[in-house]
Amino acid sequence: MKLLHFSDTHVQLPGWRERPLDELGPLRALATVELWKGRGKLFDDAEEKLRRIARIGGEADHAVCTGDLTQLGHAEEFARAREALGALANDASRFTTLAGNHDRYPWQGAPSRLFEEHFPEQQHTDLPSPLRVRIVGDAALIAIDTVGRLAWPVIARGRLCKSDLAALLAALHAPHLEGLCKIVIVHHAPLLRGGRADWPWHGLKGARALLRVAREGGADAILCGHIHERFVHEGPPLVVNAASSTELGKEGYFELTIRRGRIERLEERKL
Template sequence: MRFLHCSDVHMTADYASLPLRPLGWRRWIAMFEQWGGRRKAFAHAPETFATIARESLRPGVDHLIVSGDLTQYALEPEFVLARQALGALAEDPRRCTVIPGNHDVFTPGSHRTGRFARHFGQLLESDLPEHRREGAFPFVRLVGTEAAVVGLSSARVPPMPGIAHGYIGPAQLEGLAEVVKDPRLAGRALLVVVHHAPFTAKGRADHRFHGLKDAQALLALLPGPRFAVLHGHIHRRYHHPATPERPHVFSAGSSTQAGREGYWLIEVKDGRVLGGHQRVPGEETPEPAALHA
């Protein structure tokens, strides 16, 4: 089986055309990022994300996973752009899993009104809903007979722009522990999707204002190659192979950022995660590059 994993597509609204007051002070401060180059970096995000979505429907790809930050600042038109890019996949939990990132709950209002769930709640459905502990999370999606996708949320409303750490919390972790022990999932590989990174490309904890605060508690529940953690948040693509004590860790980077476009094709066989191939959207090669085992 193959899973296409992408992240941090950052659909960006035309802020110059929007009334300033409704944007709120958090977005006013964050707009310095736009002037600093983010707007240019993600100018072609809708087209690139649409290409990735189409490539997830190719023969031999079983499921698309998006590990958060579909939007830049959780604005309604940004969610609309993301949903349009997904096309029919936005209505098909059998073929697509999406979780929120910190940019998708960027303001208290966007979180309070459930803006993410209003557009993508249908992709948070669970085949084992009894394991939910915090809203929709964790949810479980059975894919074929060899794998399951488990969605977690580490995205929390930031107190102010520039503080972007996340945490899963004890309730979701307790639910995940029950998922891992569930006999109905015996023999399946578990691909656990969370937005924040358990550790960086160098294998270190991310800094306190950006990292996943309960990373060690998460990794301790998932020992060995049966498991993989799929995340975004850090705009760099990398893979740490599984060890007997911890799972595979895949960072999809920022899949639509100019000059860094790309995604993972993750291979699962016989209830184990074998590794992944890196791909660039729009490549014509019939087979992906060599496996990162």
């Protein structure tokens, strides 16, 4: 089977340069500073690029997006991201995604539920587990939320708690997953290129424990994003960071070929 892995599409508001800051709210006004500093220009065409990725993903057996679908976690960005994903968004058997830190900026003064509202299909799990477990062909995908209910601009840290790790180990040992290629899906990368740890305000709390549990449970790979630098770190488990698939000059994704419950081939593709 073919599995497409992309990430951090950061679909943003069209015409954000003309939007009054008070329309975006005080927190988004702060995040918008990042856009003006240069980030906005890098993602002006993100929506169109996501449309192209979705078309390619539609030809694979399954596509995975490891979070940060949006730029400011704005309702309009969620609607646009979903629309750009087209038929893929409707079909949980063909597409798996989770929220990144940008998708969890507070909305109307409260923790945001916009990800859940725009991607209700993603609640589905094939195993009774606190985590989302999807069985697709020869692979089992285990999604873990590393963001939590609330994220803020600038402080982009992720976290894993003990109960997540216990649930991961239990899922990896579940009899239903025997013989399948076990793939863990998170937003925050557990390490940087070359295996270094990320900065405390940007990295993943519990990263080492995640790597240990994944190894103990026989996970074949961890798919992640968040760090906008594409790399593969040899395992076990293999760590695959798809970076931003839509960022200007860095567009791309990974294609995994899975056969008999193992990753047979992993190829980077330019968009």
